[in-house]
Each structure stands twice: as structure tokens, then as C-alpha cells.
Amino acid sequence: MQKLWILALAILAKVFLSLGFGLGMGPELALHLAPDTLPDVQEEAARAVIQRVIGPRSSQLFLVEVSRILDFRSFQISMLDSGQILIAGWDGVSVCKGFHHYLKYVLERDVDWFKMRIELPTNLQLPNVTIRSTSTTILYHQNVCTWSYSFAWWGFEQWRRHIDWMAMMGISLTIAPVQEAVWQDVYTQLGLSGAEIEAHLAGPAFQAWQRMGNIRGWGGPLKPEYQRLQELLQKHILRAQRDLGISVALPAFAGHLPTAMRRIYPNGNYTEVERWNSFPDPYCCGLFVDPLDPIFDLVAALFLRRVVQRYGSNHIFFCDPFNELQPPVAEPDYMRSTAAAIHNSMRSVDPEAVWLLQGWMFVKNIFWTDAMMEAFLTAVPIGRLIVLDLQSEQFPQYQRTDSYYGQPFVWCMLHNFGGTLGMFGSADLVNNGIEAARRMPNSSIVGVGITPEGIGQNYVMYSLVLERGWSELPLDLDSWFKHFARTRYGVDDEGLQQAWQLLRRSVYSFRGLQKMRGGYTVTRRPALNLDPFTWYNASDVLEAWKLLLSSRAIIPLEDDKYAIYEHDLVDITRQYLQISADQLYVNLKSAYRKRQVARFEYLGSKLLQLFDDLEHILASGSNFLLGTWLADAQRAAPNAADKPNFEFNARNQITAWGPDGQILDYACKQWSGLVLDYYRPRWALFLDDVTLALHSNRTFNSTAFKLRVSQEVELPFSNKSDVYPVEPMGNTWFISQNIYERWKEYLRDTQFLHNNRISVNLKLGVQ
Known part of the structure; x- marks a missing residue:
């Protein structure tokens, strides 16, 4: 009966969506977005995950089954007469989540971003348990920036391990932003020259911000050969994710275009995008075409049809037209028309389209008054827009927007900026914040997510959030942290x-409102006005x-x-x-x-000793090496001629972040090699200059020092080619x-x- 009800619900949802109506909350929405991958394919994919994690021998102890008779996105674990453990789940993700639950809470072993293989004892006796989980709707993972700060150089083997991890955490929704090969074809069809396209597309470490219209061309050129390789990689990623039942949002057109479009369509209604973080021309100030202009619909259709043709569709598309950018017109009617036009451009290609929007543009931006936000958000039928409340743990926006005026939202922990290192987190705020969002009157929450700009740090916080997302009630953090330690080390x-x-x-x-961006003394440009x-x-x-x-x-x-x-x-x-x-x-x-x-001299020598x-x-430590980041960048280059530019991209992103240090140290990393040849030399130079000022009985000239350290240490680092170890030492x-x-x-x-x-x-x- 339940299976028939789910099928009927899915059919009704498609009918309503095709007619332009909204969509309900919770399972109805998540069900609409779920891949239509056959159950036997999902079973095989889940079985393969288990085999990769514990090996072929141990994996024979587990049987899997995808059963739509179970509650939506739930799992059930039981022991068969054969002594094997049967893990049944609503989809492949639910099965993998069930396997992870058994691994962690019965066998007391766990995985990690850096460790996805677990050796079980040869004489393992499986406990006879029966476990039935609660159901969950959406568990989301990724940030558009993660693809540049963490995934920029990944090949499929790295992605395979990460997708296995995603499935074991129960993640059911993510994004796939690779789109440059599509744009190469669209721009060529529109009449742009190869040189004009090359001037627009950013390099491999900076694509996230070019896609959102913040910059253009920086770190390029991005050769068509590399674009095709990335397109092929994304197809493999999508296949692996959808086989497990993970829904994937694809990019839609947000309105950002190359400046050369003025040559092709000189009468278009364009706005020059404001300068972002002081980036100079020719790396700033692309065009934003008014969504009410026919050019918008033309480009959107050319782009999105190709995207769907090449990558398939789960009926969900992400689009952030004003990420850290001000809209050109400050009127509610304009914002209403803009949102409606963007969503209609998606519907023209996929009548069942749902728009996934990052709510970051609403955070601490005086432009977005209540009237502006309501006009923008309610222009789309309820349920056809999902908002990622991007930093709910510190700056939630769902409260000030009355639960996004009825639009479904995902409670997200952002936590990390730039992929920086440093132990930090707000465990209590996360645990209680999710509960508060769920209990808020008329809450439209449909899920929980993690949206870090970079991964590979503070794993405990992400494990906590994802587990909390599957739990109906707040966790006992004392017990949870103790158990985390037991399963992390297996003792x-x-x-x-x-x-x-x-x-x-x-x-x-942490419970404060401070912007924690990883800017600690060791990684900041030296000055006399820092305030750690x-x-x-x-x-x-x-x-x-x-x-x-x-x-x-x-x-x-x-x-x-x-x-x-x-x-x-x-x-x-x-x-x-x-x-x-x-x-x-x-x-x-x-x-x-x-x-x-x-x-001062004694303390300065002590600080340099600390750097050593x-x-x-x-x-x-194998996960703290600059050499790995640089080697991966070179390996990602399609040919030897591109290797120097790929290394430049890798070096510049984690140091100067721009031609002249526009976002200096935003993506700083406490890595071996970077400490040796970047952070320590900066502080040594600073200590020398301040010591000289003290001996000369004069005031330290901070302006002169900034120029000197920029010219002698910071900017040259991007163009160096020193080789660093890729294996740990000592x-x-x-x-x-x-x-x-x-x-x-x-x-x-x-x-x-x-x-x-x-x-x-x-x-x-x-x-």
C-alpha cells in the first residue's frame, strides 16, 4: 500500500509541476528530486561501497536490499538465519547509511575523509541486532566554493572515495557545477571569438568565482582540452552519485556574461558588475544581462539545454545571481520579476524544475530588506525554490524571513572559509540550532546540510551535523563525543x-558572532595592529x-x-x-x-623557533603537505605546457589570491612547505624591520613593510617552482x-x- 502511495504521490507531483504549481514540503519534494535509478542498480552500487570500505572478504557478511516498502529514506538492519546482516534501505543512500550506522554503533569503527578503508578482524562475530531508523528528507553537502578550495585537482579515484563517504553519511543532495565546456560551445555559437572566450574563463583554481560573476579570466587561460576532461570527469561523478540514489543539482544561467557580448548584442540591457574585492580590469566587472531582456532567455535556453543533454537531470538546478554582488535595481518589483524570469528560464527547459539557491546573499547585506527578500523569494511558486540557509549555526536567515516566506529551506553549517586550518566549531549551537529550526512555528525546513568552503579539517563537526540531521531529537553531546573517540581510534x-x-x-x-576565517597569527601578514x-x-x-x-x-x-x-x-x-x-x-x-x-629580539627568535x-x-603528516597540493595541480594539467599555469593557480589561491594580493591569505593553509617558504620568511622580514626601527629609535614604517613583503615574499611565491615532498617525513x-x-x-x-x-x-x- 505504501509503495502505491509513493508512486501516486510522485505522479501527482510531476503533473502539478508541469502545470506550474508549487510543490509540498518534506518527502513529496525530496521524492520528486530523487534519481529514477532502478533498485537493482542502487543495490549493486551500495554493495560496491561496502566492498571498498571493508574489503571483499568482510563484505560477504553483509547483504543489501533497496525496498520502497520502507519509510522514505530510512533503513532497517536485521540478522538472517545464515548469520549474515541484511541492510535494507529506501534507496542506495539509505542502505549505505545503514551500513555506516552498523559499523559505528555496533562494531564501533568509523570512517573519515582521510581514511575510508577499515580492516575488520578475521574472526569477527556479528552481533544479532535489529535496528530501524527514522526517516530523513534532504541531507545536503557542498558549497560552490568547495569545488575550487578542495576539489580543484581531484581525479575520479579521489571522487570515488568521497562519494562513498557521502553515501555512508546519508547525503542525498549535492551539486555538480562543472560547466565550462558547455559555455565554450554556447559562446562560440553566439559568435564570440576564441580569444574573447579565453579572456573570460578563469583558471582551474578560480572557476567558482568566475561562475558566480565575481571575476573573469584570472588564472587563465582555460584550454578546451581541459574543459572536455572536466566534463568527462563530471559525467563519471554524476553516474556514481545517481547510482546510489544521490540527487544532483546542475547549474542554470544566472545572467553573468563576458564583456564581449556587447559586440554581439550591442543593444542588450546590460549592467557592468561591481568590482569584487578590488580586482582590477581585465579580471573584474563582467556583464549582467537583465533577466527581463530577451537575451537572457536566449542564453539560458542555449546553456541549460546543453547541460541537461550532457548530464541528465534530477529536476533541480542551482543558480546564485547576486553572490556578494548588489542587484542593479533596488526595487521590490524588479526583484520579483528577476526571480520569476530566472525560474521561468529553468522551466522552459525542464517544466518540473526546482531552483536551489544559496541564501548567502541575504547575510549582512543592507540591500536585502524584508520587502526585497519577500519579493524575490515569493516570485517562485512555493516548493519550486529550495534555499540553502548557508550559515545557520552563526547567522541564520530563516528566522528573519519567517521561514523564507514559506519556501522550503535546508539548515546548513558553513563553518569553514577558504579551506583554512584551525580547530574550531560550535557543537552546542549546531545541536540545538537544528532543533530550534524544526520547532519554529510554520517551519518550512526540509533538511540539514554541510556547506564548508573547504573540507579536510575539523571532521568531528561535520560528522556531528550529518548525524544530527538523521536524528529527530538533540544528541547527548557528552556521550556522542566519547563514542566519537572510541570509534575514531577503534579502542x-x-x-x-x-x-x-x-x-x-x-x-x-564557540558561541560568538566573530567571523572565524582562519586568520591566526602564524598565517597572517605581520603587522603591529593584529588582535588575536x-x-x-x-x-x-x-x-x-x-x-x-x-x-x-x-x-x-x-x-x-x-x-x-x-x-x-x-x-x-x-x-x-x-x-x-x-x-x-x-x-x-x-x-x-x-x-x-x-x-623584542628574544621573543622574535622564540617566534621563529616556533615556525621551525x-x-x-x-x-x-600526510595531510599537511604543500607538495601534495602542488603535485595534484600539475597532475590535473592536460599536458606539459599547462603544468606551470596550473601550479601558479595552486600557489596563488592559497597565498595572494589575486594579481596583487586582492584576497591575501583568505585561503591560507598551515602546511609544511608553506610555513617554511612563505609564513616564516614574512615574519622574519617583519622582525628584522621592527628590530631595526627600535635600534634606530624610530617608528616602524608599516606602509614600507607592506610593499616590501609583498614584493619580496608574497607575490614571488606564486611564480616559483620549488618541488616539495609528497610523503611525510619523521x-x-x-x-x-x-x-x-x-x-x-x-x-x-x-x-x-x-x-x-x-x-x-x-x-x-x-x-
């Missing part, structure tokens, strides 16, 4: 669990570090979890050195103000232990961090 150790409790109440306890702060006691991090070091013998070296232990040891060592650098800097500022030359230790510990535990013994006392007696934590929290209104 039941009090010390490891206590370490994670300390991290939970320190680095993962923290919201926790450094002693908690120190004690957690000590406990991790003490637990080494508990995890066998040959165990698959030892690599995760080493990763965490590098990360917590890096974190404590990061905090110590903040303290050293504050003391340096004080010594400068008091004209204490000898003390930071480089040493990072070099021992024993992580011994290096970390040595650093611990030398630095453990440095912050023990100081009150700076604790006092600064109090002052910052009071300033932010946090008790």
Missing part, C-alpha cells in the same frame, strides 16, 4: 575520550595534547586507525603552536610599545613529544588567553 580508552571532552569544551565550544583572540583556555588543549601523546601504545602501529591517530596528533600539536604564536605576538607588541629592544617546530610537525609521535616538552610551560602561567577569552565573549554578548 575504548578513557584518556582518548577525555581528550575529546576537553576539545569539546574548548575549541568546539581565543574563546577557550589553552590549558584544555594542552591537556588534550598530553592525553593523546600518552595513548600511543593503545593503538597498534599496524592498525588502520593509527593513521587517524597520527593525523590528530599533528593537528593538536599545530593547534597548540598556533595558540602559542598568538601569545608570543601579543608579548612582542608589548615589547615594541615599551621600546624593550632586548626583549610547526614546519617539522606538519612535515610528518615520526609524528616523537616530533610531537619533543615539541610538547619544550613548549608545554610557555602558556601555563600566562593569563592572556583566558583574559582575552572573557573580554571577547563580553564584547560579543556571550556569557
